[in-house]
Amino acid sequence: MTTTVQVETTRPLATLINVFTVSPNRQDELIELLVRATEEIMKHQPGFLRANFHASLDGERVINYAQWETEEHYRAMLANPKARVHMDQAEEIATNVQPRLFQVRSTHSPATSHANTA
DSSP states (O other): OOOOOOOOOSSOOEEEEEEEEOOGGGHHHHHHHHHHHHHHTGGGSTTEEEEEEEEOTTSSEEEEEEEESOHHHHHHHHHOHHHHHHHHHHHHHOSEEEEEEEOOOOOOOOOOOOOOOO
């Protein structure tokens, strides 16, 4: 499966990076919960743009990279009781949860290769 992470840089957004520490035997369970919460609740919230979930190869971390139109949209989601149910469940699976909001300042991609036409 090929997956591309989209990073919006053309305007200021609230970028959430949430680091979950989890027992390796529960990593898949946490990702399944986060995917379900995103499909059922998060993506229907005003201001939601995207969410990506990353599983560390050692099984001990899950990273949620998400973008919201504004910090206010993100805060409104936090106050939504339906969203809170899923977040509480994630906190029961994870041993540590560290959500932080960021601004994307710079992104980089490989240079475009040029074919020889000689």
